[in-house]
Amino acid sequence: WAKDGGRHAASLYSADIDRWGTQRLKLRHEIRPAIELQQFVLHYQPQFRLKDNTIAGAEALVRWQHPKLGLLSPAAFLEIAEASPAINELGAWVFDEACRQLALWNQQGCNLVMSINVSARQLGNYSLPEMVASCVRKHGIDPGCIKIEITESMLSQDFSTAETVLLKLKELGFRIALDDFGTGYSNFTYLNRFPVTSLKIDRSFVQPITHDASALAMLNGIIGLAKSLKLSVICEGVETEPQRTMLRTTNCDLIQGYLTGRPVPPDEFFELFLPNRRQ
Numbered sequence: 001w002a003k004d005g006g007r008h009a010a011s012l013y014s015a016d017i018d019r020w021g022t023q024r025l026k027l028r029h030e031i032r033p034a035i036e037l038q039q040f041v042l043h044y045q046p047q048f049r050l051k052d053n054t055i056a057g058a059e060a061l062v063r064w065q066h067p068k069l070g071l072l073s074p075a076a077f078l079e080i081a082e083a084s085p086a087i088n089e090l091g092a093w094v095f096d097e098a099c100r101q102l103a104l105w106n107q108q109g110c111n112l113v114m115s116i117n118v119s120a121r122q123l124g125n126y127s128l129p130e131m132v133a134s135c136v137r138k139h140g141i142d143p144g145c146i147k148i149e150i151t152e153s154m155l156s157q158d159f160s161t162a163e164t165v166l167l168k169l170k171e172l173g174f175r176i177a178l179d180d181f182g183t184g185y186s187n188f189t190y191l192n193r194f195p196v197t198s199l200k201i202d203r204s205f206v207q208p209i210t211h212d213a214s215a216l217a218m219l220n221g222i223i224g225l226a227k228s229l230k231l232s233v234i235c236e237g238v239e240t241e242p243q244r245t246m247l248r249t250t251n252c253d254l255i256q257g258y259l260t261g262r263p264v265p266p267d268e269f270f271e272l273f274l275p276n277r278r279q
């Protein structure tokens, strides 16, 4: 019956792929209307200064409140969105919404920097600087309060466009962070070549430091290098108190992770993390 079982398994498998394929196709066509229908929402995760535990900013993380599938995380739809021109509209919506929220919080007496992720496709688009510049103008915020997060995989794709776009963004006064550092080739030449202002070190580099001395040595080396290039350093994926304690022995500036706060909707963020705001 092994043969039979095998065949059965195979047909199940292809049915699954088929269902997933259909699902993807459906989702892809639903993205544009979903923007109109305001089904996308942003959750915010706090970033804290390591030296005094004060809040420095937030990262905006997109979610899709899908009417049938529930709250979808980026893993469920971002790749699909990125394969379609709709990513530009979604990206523009994310930027506008995060800026609107930042303006609101900062009017309430906060002084936060908002980190916003952009996709490879956005970074390969010469109109990105114009889009984000008009967005901050519209909301009356200083570009220095916005940190645009890019990943190194984007830089290897279309080098020259990315370089032009990033230079323009920096000229306009935006901060730029290289996100997920440590997950790809971690090419140090990117740090030098591209006009980034901070380095965001991935959790795969951060989490082992409590039990692996060479991981800590590596982290210290990376931070030292970033510091010598005058970059600010943020460690992500900080989940435990021992990890934070260990990070205090390094030159890291900011931390982000489940230990200090999960991504939450804006009203919850306000309640939980913005105690010093004016009411």
Ligand code: C2E
Pocket (backbone or CB within 6 Å): 045, 060, 061, 062, 073, 074, 075, 078, 094, 117, 118, 119, 149, 179, 180, 203, 236, 237, 238, 239, 256, 257, 258, 259, 263
């Ligand atoms: P990212 O930019 O590296 O964001 C950090 C991710 O790690 C988030 O996942 C966050 O929820 C998760 N995280 C935060 N702290 C911890 C922790 O302590 N432990 C663990 N295990 N995970 C933690 P999320 O929200 O699912 O986002 C996944 C990725 O999707 C993001 O990775 C980013 O690359 C992308 N993304 C999210 N929002 C946007 C967006 O608006 N535009 C674009 N282009 N990409 C986005």
Ligand code: MG
Pocket (backbone or CB within 6 Å): 059, 117, 149, 179
């Ligand atoms: Mg990010």
Ligand code: MG
Pocket (backbone or CB within 6 Å): 179, 180, 200, 202, 236
């Ligand atoms: Mg990251």
Ligand code: MG
Pocket (backbone or CB within 6 Å): 179, 180
């Ligand atoms: Mg990521």
